[in-house]
Amino acid sequence: MQQYATKKDILERAQELIGIPFKNIDTKGILASGKGAIGNLIQECWFGIPVNSDPRPDFVEADVELKAHPFRYNRNGQVVAKERLVCDIINYMEEYNKTFETSAFYLKCHDMLLLPYEDKINISKEYFSIAKAVLFSFPEEDLAIIRDDWGKIISKIKSGIAEQISEGDTLYLGACTKGANSSSLRKQPFSYVLAKQRAYCLKTSYMTYILQNYIFGNIKNEKIVSDVSMLKDKTFEEYVVEKIDKYKNYSIDELCDCFKIDKKKPIKNKESLLAFNILGLKSNKAEEFIKAGINVKTIRLNANNTITESMSFRTFKFKEIANQTWEDSDLQNYFSETRFLFIVYKQDGNGILRLKGCQFWNMPYNDLEIEMKKVWEITKKVILEGASFRKVDNKNTSDLPKLRDNKVGHVRPHARNSNDVDELPNGKMFPKQCFWLNNYYILSQLNSTFKDKE
DNA sequence: GCATGATCATGC
DNA sequence: GCATGATCATGC
Numbered sequence: 001m002q003q004y005a006t007k008k009d010i011l012e013r014a015q016e017l018i019g020i021p022f023k024n025i026d027t028k029g030i031l032a033s034g035k036g037a038i039g040n041l042i043q044e045c046w047f048g049i050p051v052n053s054d055p056r057p058d059f060v061e062a063d064v065e066l067k068a069h070p071f072r073y074n075r076n077g078q079v080v081a082k083e084r085l086v087c088d089i090i091n092y093m094e095e096y097n098k099t100f101e102t103s104a105f106y107l108k109c110h111d112m113l114l115l116p117y118e119d120k121i122n123i124s125k126e127y128f129s130i131a132k133a134v135l136f137s138f139p140e141e142d143l144a145i146i147r148d149d150w151g152k153i154i155s156k157i158k159s160g161i162a163e164q165i166s167e168g169d170t171l172y173l174g175a176c177t178k179g180a181n182s183s184s185l186r187k188q189p190f191s192y193v194l195a196k197q198r199a200y201c202l203k204t205s206y207m208t209y210i211l212q213n214y215i216f217g218n219i220k221n222e223k224i225v226s227d228v229s230m231l232k233d234k235t236f237e238e239y240v241v242e243k244i245d246k247y248k249n250y251s252i253d254e255l256c257d258c259f260k261i262d263k264k265k266p267i268k269n270k271e272s273l274l275a276f277n278i279l280g281l282k283s284n285k286a287e288e289f290i291k292a293g294i295n296v297k298t299i300r301l302n303a304n305n306t307i308t309e310s311m312s313f314r315t316f317k318f319k320e321i322a323n324q325t326w327e328d329s330d331l332q333n334y335f336s337e338t339r340f341l342f343i344v345y346k347q348d349g350n351g352i353l354r355l356k357g358c359q360f361w362n363m364p365y366n367d368l369e370i371e372m373k374k375v376w377e378i379t380k381k382v383i384l385e386g387a388s389f390r391k392v393d394n395k396n397t398s399d400l401p402k403l404r405d406n407k408v409g410h411v412r413p414h415a416r417n418s419n420d421v422d423e424l425p426n427g428k429m430f431p432k433q434c435f436w437l438n439n440y441y442i443l444s445q446l447n448s449t450f451k452d453k454e
Numbered sequence: 455g456c457a458t459g460a461t462c463a464t465g466c
Numbered sequence: 467g468c469a470t471g472a473t474c475a476t477g478c
Binding site: 076266267268269308395396397402403404410412413415416417418420431 | 456457458459460461462463464465466
Binding site for chain 1: 468469470471473
């Protein structure tokens, strides 16, 4: 029998922990032992539960899992999760045989004692302390999405492609890599290919939402699915696709008329705003998209089924790339975690853009870990060498990867103008750059239904 | 026609 | 003032 046997006992004891520096409770020297130590510290030294590998929640009688989790304040002063919340390792050999209710994730994490602590930059973690103590169980509408996420992960195991699982496949519940390094491999049941070891996790974007809305505040955003019964016979993504599909072939002006938007008023990214309107939202913010960290991108197809422009992303800092490895690079993290919603418009014979529909997408595992990795590594090499950055005929040029060098991506300027510069490791200044997805690569990723001849 | 470098426009 | 999403302009 555990000492803290009810939720009430647990929460009361947890409340007493708030504000106490971790070094003051560390009677066993756990902090010195390394990663994951804070959860272990609280479990052992504060609640007296020995660390174990029991598949059941830490508080067995109360059926509650203890989770300490770091947060930070962003530039705007908002609380944001520092990282995803990692749960159990996914045992590919066993997990596919289970139901969601008996999965290792749900069995352990259906109810959690969340203990967020601020992770302060340049301060030793022994001075950190728990900021809040909250008992958390998933809202019904989140559970509907998490259940589908789980199904997606399992279906890749059942298809014998566990090695192609990516965190970007899913919305709230992810499968993140876990292990000493990327060579930690495991067997899978329907293929001889070894797959990277992965663990169930709640995505960083989801944890940020929990922190901002359930723990520290109560910001309300518009929901796409206002009632969970709307997802009775379809997934969230299917619901979105079907809804947008109802306005197939509407021109931008026609859509503006439908939603009473001033056609002449300059609005940034009107095409995506119209898609949000179709989904029943007034703003271009949806609770589900924020939780899932979904990135909405508009794609314009020409009448002859080509795409003119490549797709840009945020600018990078030369020195950041120079100091990172691929595994901890912003680019790898971004494309492995991020799910996209493409809103697809296509020019008709008269050059008028018409809505064709939408498509959820994330970068396939091999495109990221083989192709994009090459682009990143060449970029790093060119930045470190530094010699190729030069001016020819008054134009800045360099040996950074170009459009035809790689089928997935390239590097190009992304700045206000050529005077908007960033410092290279050798001290030279050069226009800010970003990674781009090649226009022809994007085209290759689009559903064939968008490319049909009219 | 397309690749590449440069720049625009909104919105916070 | 700047990030972001997007598009323009030149020259081969």
